[in-house]
Amino acid sequence: MELKSSHSSPVLTDPISINKSRLGIHPNLLSYAQSGGSLSSGKCMTIPRKKPGKLDDVRSNGWLDAMKSSSPPRKKLIKDFNIEVAADDIDISYCSWMIKYPSALKSFEKISKNAKNKKIAVFLDYDGTLSPIVDDPDRAFMPDTMRSAVRDVAKYFPTAIISGRSRDKVYELVGLTELYYAGSHGMDIMGPVSHTESDDHTNFTRSTDQQGKEVNLFQPAREFIPMIDEQVFKNLVENTKGIKGAIVENHKFCASVHYRNVEEKNWPTVAQCVHDILKDYPRLRLTHGRKVLEIRPVIDWNKGKAVEFLLESLGLSDRDDVLPIYIGDDKSDEDAFRVLREGSRGYGILVSSMPKESKAFYSLRDPSEVKKFLKALVRWKKFEEA
Numbered sequence: 001m002e003l004k005s006s007h008s009s010p011v012l013t014d015p016i017s018i019n020k021s022r023l024g025i026h027p028n029l030l031s032y033a034q035s036g037g038s039l040s041s042g043k044c045m046t047i048p049r050k051k052p053g054k055l056d057d058v059r060s061n062g063w064l065d066a067m068k069s070s071s072p073p074r075k076k077l078i079k080d081f082n083i084e085v086a087a088d089d090i091d092i093s094y095c096s097w098m099i100k101y102p103s104a105l106k107s108f109e110k111i112s113k114n115a116k117n118k119k120i121a122v123f124l125d126y127d128g129t130l131s132p133i134v135d136d137p138d139r140a141f142m143p144d145t146m147r148s149a150v151r152d153v154a155k156y157f158p159t160a161i162i163s164g165r166s167r168d169k170v171y172e173l174v175g176l177t178e179l180y181y182a183g184s185h186g187m188d189i190m191g192p193v194s195h196t197e198s199d200d201h202t203n204f205t206r207s208t209d210q211q212g213k214e215v216n217l218f219q220p221a222r223e224f225i226p227m228i229d230e231q232v233f234k235n236l237v238e239n240t241k242g243i244k245g246a247i248v249e250n251h252k253f254c255a256s257v258h259y260r261n262v263e264e265k266n267w268p269t270v271a272q273c274v275h276d277i278l279k280d281y282p283r284l285r286l287t288h289g290r291k292v293l294e295i296r297p298v299i300d301w302n303k304g305k306a307v308e309f310l311l312e313s314l315g316l317s318d319r320d321d322v323l324p325i326y327i328g329d330d331k332s333d334e335d336a337f338r339v340l341r342e343g344s345r346g347y348g349i350l351v352s353s354m355p356k357e358s359k360a361f362y363s364l365r366d367p368s369e370v371k372k373f374l375k376a377l378v379r380w381k382k383f384e385e386a
């Protein structure tokens with residue numbers, strides 16, 4: 001199956017006038033599918049060296065509210081005869097939330113019934129899905145038991161990791177050669193050669209993976225690498241170095257500032273630093289993750305598009321006998337949930353121990369439940385094949 005042209009030529013937006021509304025608008029409300037343009041503008045290549053502006057910018061534009069709500073406090077549960085009893089109001093709301101987003105474990109029979117005679121494709125986020133959320137993002141290691149569960153899943157189903165981290169970093173953390181990897185929120189995809197279109201497109205590069213196997217690299221935001229790598233990342237490091245606990249990461253096609261370890265009284269300063277840099281780059285935008293501010297290119301590309309791209313690359317698109325399953329925990333995963341919900345193509349599964357609105361169909365409480373679900377998938381498949 002050949003790729004559609006829309007996948008091979010994602011659209012870069014025209015320069016946008018710099019204003020507070022662009023910077024302050026909530027990411028879910030951002031519309032970034034716009035008409036074409038190129039990255040050649042020299043205006044974007046200047047390196048701003050400015051002192052942080054007034055904190056009023058981030059107070060008035062909603063960044064701080066989004067930062068505070070990006071990762072609600074964890075709650076405690078009481079276990080009693082294997083039934084989780086509501087310990088407080090939050091637990092009561094979680095139980096009622098699960099009516100709308102039932103447990104994928106408890107609904108496994110229904111899921112497997114629908115998967116009968118279909119080819120399942122598995123898409124997994126990394127942080128908070130396969131690994132626990134930890135204070136130091138460099139130490140978000142995946143337990144060996146989880147690695148083994150993912151390896152088993154990949155034996156039976158095409159499996160891809162789609163992460164906000166750089167592709168190299170997420171491969172280093174997962175360490176499984178059996179999978180496909182998409183880094184930088186899907187902006188850096190290493191996929192199979194078969195079924196993919198021409199290798200002469202500017203966003204395609206023929207490459208080899210760690211085993212020397214031929215693969216296709218698809219990087220719809222490759223023109224942004226110099227801007228992110230040589231300017232924005234360096235400026236973020238420079239401007240946040242005085243903020244205790246702030247961690248800046250370079251994901252090649254995007255950059256992020258973690259504020260999990262920053263005292264809350266200093267969050268406005270973190271936000272202002274990012275704001276001051278972002279306002280000089282109209283081709284970049286802000287999104288909020290779990291205790292992290294992320295700066296990304298303004299292109300019509302996200303994890304949902306990455307799922308569609310990988311399905312096409314695998315020859316699994318536009319088929320009634322394919323059931324994609326996507327498991328993720330963060331706002332950026334909602335784009336993938338939405339793609340699967342549209343036309344009831346597959347199942348989005350939200351990993352969350354707190355009630356939150358989602359386009360997912362099902363829920364899992366935490367990575368340990370993700371592992372149980374993956375193992376259940378393998379058990380079911382073995383039983384089907386027996």
Ligand SMILES: [Mg+2]
Nearest residue numbers: 125127128330
């Ligand atoms: Mg995540």
